[in-house]
Amino acid sequence: MSLSPGATTVVGIMMPDAPTLLVKIFGRDKPGLTAGLFAQLASYGVDVVDIEQVVTRGRITLCALVTAPRAGSGGGGGASEGELRATLHGWAEAAGLQAEIISGTGDNPARGAGRSHATVLGSPLTAEATAAIAARIADTGGNIDRIFRLAKYPVTAVEFEVSGVATERLRTELATEAAARAVDVAVVASGLARRAPRLVVMDVDSTLIQDEVIELFAAHAGCEAEVAKVTDAAMRGELDFVESLHARVALLAGLDESVIDKVRARVRLTPGARTLIRTLKRLGCQVGVVSGGFTQVTDALQEHLDLDFAAANTLEVVGGRLTGRVTGEIVDRAGKARLLRRFAAEAGVPLSRTVAIGDGANDLDMLNAAGLGVAFNAKPLVAQAAHTAVNVPFLDTVLYLLGITREEVEAADASALPGRG
Incomplete structure (x- = not known):
């Protein structure tokens, strides 16, 4: 030497x-x-x-x-x-x-074991909330190695690179602090290869779209209020989803199948939905949806948004009218998790590199099975059980939890019309 x-x-x-x-x-x-x-x-x-x-x-x-x-x-x-x-x-x-x-x-001291990315979303992100998050990281024995702003619009998104504390412990501690400070925090392990091609699977009703599709059908049957009440209880986890699905669909019996086109026309995408999907696909991700709703709507969404995967229940139509029944395999809470695993296998993506997004109790198994489960404007039961929660009305803010910057989002969205879709 x-x-x-x-x-x-x-x-x-x-x-x-x-x-x-x-x-x-x-x-x-x-x-x-x-x-x-x-x-x-x-x-x-x-x-x-x-x-x-x-x-x-x-x-x-x-x-x-x-x-x-x-x-x-x-x-x-x-x-x-x-x-x-x-x-x-x-x-x-x-x-x-x-x-x-x-x-x-010599060089810089070696970083401690246990490296994580903690992304904080605020609208606005106050100094008080930032101080509390930083203090909680220090209390866990973690060290902040780097801080980087991911976005300033429509929310302020800041990423903390943290070492010296296990990811699961940091996630638990920061979730508690985030709830107290009215900010959203997502914590993922650095080894998750966050920016590698992955699979993102999301719920449809009240996640990808602003509506509950069965309520749009129910409006034509004159029973919207009754169906909405049952839907809310099911999403809160107070009713068995399959039983509630059959009960609600039964109320649609006799509707003319022309109602399907009318319902499709009324579906409203969640703000940021197109941007989310366009950006993910530009970065090499595959995107799918699983729904407790109906293929009569999700098939159209798959074609319109160029989705890689889609699965939902199917309304039975006989003689040009809805029978009040569904056909085929029921997509329920367990079914959504099963479909996530099926999509991942078909895409050649390990579950550790999958992301699931949903809002209701029937999404919980899917959220917990994914590498990162995101509760989007979810019911309290779901927000508490998921890996992280987003409580702003823009679906594309999920991108910041994956370490994707606003500049990358704008590059992917450059050809889109003004506004958020």
Whole structure:
């Protein structure tokens, strides 16, 4: 093994006791600053150990951790740390920046075991809520290694990279704090490969769309209020879903099948639904829906939104009229989880890389089976049991829980008409 001159390294590997310099510059940002700093460092023969750069409201903070100057660099005369400091301060002053240079040894301390991404959504995100979340992370023994803003619209979304605490414990602790501070928090393990191609499966009624389809049918049968009451109880988990489905569908007996087209025409997508699907598919994800509603509607949604998978119950039609029965396999609470696993197998995606989104009690098995289960404007029972909850009316905010930035969303949505769909 040979040592490189002027630093404690072994064939390019820096040893723990090697002298290093932390160079920090800050001031008004402009093009060329990063290149300029490293051009100055290059003349002293230093090696780059770490870099971090942040620009906030036009102000740059650039940190570079580098090895000490090598003998023979800096004009050929055995450059000293003092000469390097003088050069950097002179360059920074000429560029209208401030510079701080700190001597030390070795690299950054190793991050603790247990690494997670904690995404915080607020509308607005208050300083009080941010302080509480940061304090709760510290209380668990976790360390915040990095903070990054994912989005400023329609919510403020900030991601904390945390190490030193198990993901499950952090998720539990932050869920409690989030509820108290009226913000949404999602915690996922760093090893989840969040940005790798995955499968996202969502519920339809009151998730992908704003409506409960069976209530749209019931409006034509004159029993909307009665059906809505049963639906609400079922979604809260107070009634058996299958029994309530049969009871509600029975009230539709005798409706002319032309009602199906009228119901399709009344379906309203949740704000952000098109953006969510378009962005996911642009990033290589597959997207599907599972519904306790009806194929007469989900098939049309699948075609309209270019979904990869869709499954729902089917209303029986005989002689041009609804019979008040459903045919085929019932899509209930257990059925949704089963379909998630089936879609994942067909897509070649492990369950750890699946995301499920839903709002009702019949979504719980699916939410718990997925790598990340998201309760979207859900009933209290569901919000408490899911991995995370989103309580703003925009479905595309789920993207921020996956580490996808607003800039990426806008790139995927560039061809869309103005507005949220």
